[in-house]
Amino acid sequence: MAHPLLQVLLDGLFAGAAYALMAAGMALILGVVKVINLSHGAFFTLGAYVAYALAGRGIGSPIAAAPIAAVIAFAFGVFLGKSFVNPVRSRPFALPVGTLACALLFEQAAQRIWGPHPLSIEAGAPWVGPGGLVLRRWGVIAFLSSAALLGGLKWVLSARPGLPLRLIAEDEEIAGSLGMDVEAIRYLTFGGACAMAAAAGALLSPSGAVTPTMGRAPLLLSLVVVIVAGMDSVGAIFLLSIGLGIFGGACAWFLSPQWSYVALLAAVCLLLSVRPAGIVVTAGRLD
Amino acid sequence: MRSAAPVSVGWLAAGIGLLLLFPLSSPDAFLLDVFTTGFLLAAFAASWDVVGGVSGQITLGHALPFGAAAYACALLTSLAGWPLPLAVAAAILLAAAVGMGIGALSAPLAGPFVALLTLALGEIAHEAAVGHTFFSGPGGYAWGGEGGIPVALPWRDAPPFSSYYAALAFLCLASFGMLRLSRSGAGLILRAVAGSPITAQASGVPIARFKRLAFAAGSAFAGAAGAGFALHMGRATATDLSLELSFQAATFAAVGGRGTIAGPVVAALVLHVLFQGLYLPPSARVLLYALTLLVTLRFFPGGVVGTARELASRLGRRDGTRPARRGGRNRTGEGTR
Numbered sequence: 001m002a003h004p005l006l007q008v009l010l011d012g013l014f015a016g017a018a019y020a021l022m023a024a025g026m027a028l029i030l031g032v033v034k035v036i037n038l039s040h041g042a043f044f045t046l047g048a049y050v051a052y053a054l055a056g057r058g059i060g061s062p063i064a065a066a067p068i069a070a071v072i073a074f075a076f077g078v079f080l081g082k083s084f085v086n087p088v089r090s091r092p093f094a095l096p097v098g099t100l101a102c103a104l105l106f107e108q109a110a111q112r113i114w115g116p117h118p119l120s121i122e123a124g125a126p127w128v129g130p131g132g133l134v135l136r137r138w139g140v141i142a143f144l145s146s147a148a149l150l151g152g153l154k155w156v157l158s159a160r161p162g163l164p165l166r167l168i169a170e171d172e173e174i175a176g177s178l179g180m181d182v183e184a185i186r187y188l189t190f191g192g193a194c195a196m197a198a199a200a201g202a203l204l205s206p207s208g209a210v211t212p213t214m215g216r217a218p219l220l221l222s223l224v225v226v227i228v229a230g231m232d233s234v235g236a237i238f239l240l241s242i243g244l245g246i247f248g249g250a251c252a253w254f255l256s257p258q259w260s261y262v263a264l265l266a267a268v269c270l271l272l273s274v275r276p277a278g279i280v281v282t283a284g285r286l287d
Numbered sequence: 288m289r290s291a292a293p294v295s296v297g298w299l300a301a302g303i304g305l306l307l308l309f310p311l312s313s314p315d316a317f318l319l320d321v322f323t324t325g326f327l328l329a330a331f332a333a334s335w336d337v338v339g340g341v342s343g344q345i346t347l348g349h350a351l352p353f354g355a356a357a358y359a360c361a362l363l364t365s366l367a368g369w370p371l372p373l374a375v376a377a378a379i380l381l382a383a384a385v386g387m388g389i390g391a392l393s394a395p396l397a398g399p400f401v402a403l404l405t406l407a408l409g410e411i412a413h414e415a416a417v418g419h420t421f422f423s424g425p426g427g428y429a430w431g432g433e434g435g436i437p438v439a440l441p442w443r444d445a446p447p448f449s450s451y452y453a454a455l456a457f458l459c460l461a462s463f464g465m466l467r468l469s470r471s472g473a474g475l476i477l478r479a480v481a482g483s484p485i486t487a488q489a490s491g492v493p494i495a496r497f498k499r500l501a502f503a504a505g506s507a508f509a510g511a512a513g514a515g516f517a518l519h520m521g522r523a524t525a526t527d528l529s530l531e532l533s534f535q536a537a538t539f540a541a542v543g544g545r546g547t548i549a550g551p552v553v554a555a556l557v558l559h560v561l562f563q564g565l566y567l568p569p570s571a572r573v574l575l576y577a578l579t580l581l582v583t584l585r586f587f588p589g590g591v592v593g594t595a596r597e598l599a600s601r602l603g604r605r606d607g608t609r610p611a612r613r614g615g616r617n618r619t620g621e622g623t624r
Contacts, residue, residue, distance in 0.1 A: 036399045038406075084585055093345055093545065094584040096402035097537050100347060101584075104534060105577035108570045116570075216410075223403065258418050265414070268407040272400055273392055 006133060008253045009246055014139030015204060016245020017146040020238040022200040023222040024150060025193030027231035031169040032189040035085060035095050039102035040222060041215030043073045043194040047201025048210045049110055055121045062141050062203050069202040070195035077194025081187030103215070110212040118209030142203040147238075149199070154234040165189065169231075220264040221248070227271050299549075306455055310448040319447045321563045326454035327516045329555035330461040332539035333548050334508035338386075339537060340545035341469045342501035343481025344393065345402045348409025349509055349536050351389070352382035354528030356510030357517035358416065361436040371441055375514045382510020383503045390502030394495040397484075409533055417525040435524030438517050450519055457515055458552070461508055466548045468504060477501050478546070531573055538580040544592025554591065 022044055029037045050072055051065035059065060080102060088094040124137040156162045164185055167175045176182045201215070208214075221244050229236040244264075251260035310319060335349045356378035363374035389408060393401045417433060430436045468474050479487040480494050480501075488494050517523045526532065536551075539558065543550030558579065562572045587594045 036403065084581065088584060088588075091584075091588060092398045093339075093541070094588065096345060096347065096399045097534075097541065098581060098584045100406075100534060101538075101577040101580045104531065104573055105581070108574040108577070111570050112574070220407070256418075258414060262411060262414050265407045265411045269392070269404060269411070272396060272404045272407075 004253065005250075008249045010133065011136065011139060011207075012246030012249035013242055014136065014143045014245075015207060015249065016242030017143040017238070018200040018203045019218055019221050019225075019245050020241035021146045021149055021203075022197045022218055023225040023229075023237050023241050024153060024234060025196035026222040027226050027229075027237060028165075028189055028193045028196075030226060031231045032165050033081070033085060033089065033186050035089050036099070036223075037085075037190075037193075038096055038099040038219065039080070039106070040194070040197050041217075041219030042103040042106040043077065043197035043215070044201035044218045045110060045210075045212065045215035046073055046076070046106065047198030047203075048205040048214060049114060050198070051202040051205040052114070052119055052121055052210050060122060060124070062138055062206065063145065065205070066145065066199040066202040069198040073198030074191045074195040077191035078187055080194070081190030085190060086183055086187055103219075107212045107215075114210075114212070116212060118211045120209055121206045123206035136207075138203070138206040142207075145203060146200070149196070150234055150238055157234070217248070217261045217264055220261070220268055221245075224264060224267050224271060227268075227275065303455075303459065307452075310451050316447050318564070319451050321560055323447070323451045323454045323519060324516070325556050325559040325563070326451075326458040327512050327519065328535070328539070328559050329552045330458050330515075331509055331512040332536045332543070332551040332555040333462055333465050334505045334512060335536035336505075336540045336543075336545060336548050336551045337465055337468065337508065338501050338505035340540055340547070340551070341474060341481065342477040342498065342505075344390075344498060344501055345398070345537075346389070346393075346405040346502075346505075347402045347530070347533050347537065348389070348405035348407075348412075349505070350528050350530070350532040351405075351409045351412050352385045352506035352509040353513035353516070353532065354412065354416065354523070354525075355385050356382040356513035357523035357527040358436065360514045360517045361438045361523035364439040365430075365437055368439075371518075375511075375518075378514045379507055379510045382513065383507035386502040386504070386506020386509075387499055389506070390499035391495075393502070394498040406530065406533075409528065410530060413525060413528040413530065416528050433525060435522045435527075437522050438520075440518065440521060454515060454519065457511070461511060462548060462552050465508060469546075469548055473497070473500065481546075534573075535576060538576045540590075541580055542583050542590055544590030544594075547590075547592045550590055550592040 022040065026037065026040050029035060029040070047066070047069035050069035051062060054060075054065045054068065084098060084102070085095070088098060126137055127135040127140075129135045157165060164175060164180050167178070168180070168182055168185055172182050175185075197218075200218070221241070224244060225237055225240050229240045231237075248260035248264070251263050306322075309322065331349075331353055335346065338344050338346050338349065359378035359381045360374050363369040363377060364371060367374075369377070389405060392408075393404050396404060416431070469477075476487070476492055476497055477500075479490070479492065480497050484494050487497075513527060516527065539555035540551040542558065543552070543554030545551075558576070562575055567575070583590060589597065
């Protein structure tokens with residue numbers, strides 16, 4: 001039996017990579033749409049439930065579940081972005097309260113469909129590495145696919161296809177005057193970011209219990225990541241998410257799973273007190 | 288500044304008269320109970336409006352002072368054995384102090400970050416209440432956790448209509464107090480802080496102090512509603528601190544019309560009685576609240592009161608009288624005040 005700390009470290013590393021995928025989505029929404037999306041956690045939950053439903057129908061592998069969850073979440077995200085977020089994004093009250101309403105709406109819908117009880121997915125036999133260290137199958141898959149997706153995102157953002165996103169993040173008026181359809185790019189980005197959250201949820205679904213409120217902790221984790229690491233560097237988001245994933249795993253191991261949620265909440269409070277400027281959100285000032 | 292009341296005094300008197308008559312028509316105990324909790328929730332929604340509407344500090348953790356007062360009420364009467372009036376007074380003071388603390392933390396923050404901070408603070412309190420059994424009462428019973436803590440009441444089995452009238456009286460008093468506050472000089476300054484903090488600051492308003500004042504005042508009223516809720520239920524439970532409760536207050540305020548005090552009270556009464564009276568399970572109720580809120584935010588940003596005013600001004604224009612144009616509306620698309 002390996003040292004438990006080592007095992008916690010390894011599992012945290014795997015989970016943190018998937019959280020990075022979700023946090024990168026949050027950062028994209030902040031950069032391009034310039035809103036704080038409190039329903040991001042609900043899309044994570046959606047991905048996990050899609051994976052659960054697929055596992056019940058014989059498609060057990062997260063590699064198959066993640067793209068399906070991503071497509072479903074993309075559709076919902078585009079709907080939400082086009083018909084709610086875009087029209088109200090200049091109103092400081094409607095955005096946080098409205099996206100929270102979407103999150104609660106989904107939590108309650110999930111509870112009515114799948115019930116309030118924790119569900120679990122067959123995780124597959126883990127590989128036992130040197131020294132009795134357990135290498136979980138879902139963890140390896142989550143780590144590799146998240147790293148690949150984030151690498152792809154980094155490349156797309158720095159290359160030609162990512163130019164409109166970078167330009168809108170910097171100055172949307174210039175982007176509009178250059179003939180870019182700013183509104184469409186906004187809601188497509190919103191949908192894409194929601195798809196990333198759902199993919200993360202599907203990849204991590206075998207790691208623990210699937211419950212209607214499971215998305216709240218990853219939402220806070222993404223917020224902490226975006227406040228600290230900013231939204232410019234995919235690499236910083238990746239490293240910080242892994243750090244927080246390990247920290248959350250350690251909290252859950254040494255104290256109780258609840259404590260990792262409370263620690264994240266406390267981190268949000270602390271960060272906002274230390275850095276009152278938080279993250280630069282310019283929506284509402286530009287209009 | 289709009290001084291005309293959204294509801295005229297005549298309609299108000301008619302409404303109160305109907306509510307006073309209602310128990311005399313001998314309705315069943317369930318319906319009386321729905322109305323009683325409705326009155327307390329309406330006062331809670333109005334107290335949200337003091338913070339989130341009048342002062343523009345979007346709080347998503349307003350259940351924190353509500354639940355803190357409920358827990359204080361339960362602990363002080365059951366565990367410490369305080370007499371009830373003293374415990375209620377202490378609970379309200381505690382809620383005001385909690386509000387002062389939230390206000391101090393959130394004063395430097397802008398817009399959505401106030402929402403984020405208050406949400407996080409409320410969730411911490413909820414987790415603390417739900418996850419830990421702090422206290423054990425006499426007889427070896429474990430108190431705390433999901434089951435909550437009982438309130439030691441000096442009376443046994445109060446008749447339902449007495450709590451109905453007590454809650455109605457409390458609602459009338461509290462709404463009157465909050466309306467007076469929102470139309471006082473301090474209320475005017477709070478509206479200025481909500482409208483444009485920079486302009487307010489340039490005019491010499493100490494905005495951090497007024498933000499703290501807004502949170503303290505709103506939280507004191509929320510605490511009074513929370514203490515009343517604990518007395519009515521006979522128990523303080525973790526749901527008194529839940530995110531869903533904070534969200535409900537914001538929903539009532541948005542649907543009624545933020546910043547009007549009366550709008551949230553009426554919206555809370557109507558929506559609560561409607562959704563409770565339909566015998567829906569709690570999860571379906573939250574679902575309906577969320578849907579109502581989303582539709583309101585998207586299509587009627589001013590809520591019922593704001594939409595009614597807009598219609599009235601449109602009708603006025605058709606009559607040939609000059610409509611009162613709203614100056615602040617076009618810039619933010621937000622204000623209906």
